[in-house]
Amino acid sequence: MSVGAQGGARGAIRVAVVEDQPLFRQMIAALLSAAGRFDLVGAWPDAASAREALSGRQLDVALLDYRLPDGDGITLGRWLRAEQPGIGIVLLSATDNMNALLDLADAELRGWSYLSKTSSLSSRGLLTALEATAQGRTVLDPALSERRSPRRGSGLDALSPRQFEVLELVAEGLTNTAIAHRLGIADRSVDNHVSTIYQALAISADGQRNPRVEAVRRFLTETA
Incomplete structure (x- = not known):
């Protein structure tokens, strides 16, 4: 059953929720409605009702x-993207499998994010991820990202510890300014680190690929 659509404030982020667990769905709906900067369009228990x-x-x-009881979030997210190419998609999973995003082609990955229900998911983290994803950034669950390390012999394995730390924060969806604040260093230092990582x-x-999205994919494929 849908939670009634909200008449959000002008400029509010319009959000839809598809979650089959009734209590979790209601809690998320209440959180979004109380946050003030989101317009909750509705919440549904399955793909079929959401599509309709x-x-x-x-x-x-x-x-x-x-x-979902009648499908999965990636298939539904692709359908939503076909309807609205610019929409952000946040996958919320009970399993710690961020590599599910690798099912997406390079051109699709921008604006897709992954959060785990079983990690240190917080209300603030969820709302921040929704905002970042709505802006086209890709956010990987911070608690899961922090557990990963470069595969031996990979490109990431050649990065310095600081460079890998910066890349991890890029993969968590932070802007360069936010990374600088988190690490307590100058914005220019982060810019230099990011440029060095790309190199x-x-x-x-090249106009065809977003370098931050490509960096996130490399983080997924070259860490364990």
Whole structure:
């Protein structure tokens, strides 16, 4: 059953939620409604009801359970993207499997994020991820990212500890300014680190690929 649509404030981020667990769905809906900067379009328990309700609706971001009774969040997210190419998609999963995002082609990955229900997911972290994803950034669950380390012999293995730390924060969806604040260093230092990381990994902004998205993919494929 849908939670009634909210008449959000002008400029509020329009969010849809698809989550099959009733209590979790209601808690997320209440959190979004109370946050003040989100317009909760509705919340549904499965892909079929969400498709019926959301066809033709305008959204900024969708929060989708990775496993649904009648499908999965990636398939539903792709359908939403076909309806609205600019929409952000946040996958919420009970399993710690960020590599599910690797099912997406390079051109699709921008604006897709992954959060785990079983890690240190917080209300603040969820809202921040929704905002960042609505802006087109890709956010990987911070608690899961922090457990990963470079695969031996990979491109990431050649990065310095500080460079890998910066890349990890890029993968968590932070802007360079936010990374600088987190690490207590100058914005210019972060800019230099990011440029060096791109060079070391042979990542270029050629107009076809977003270098930050490519960096996130490399983080997923070259860590364990």
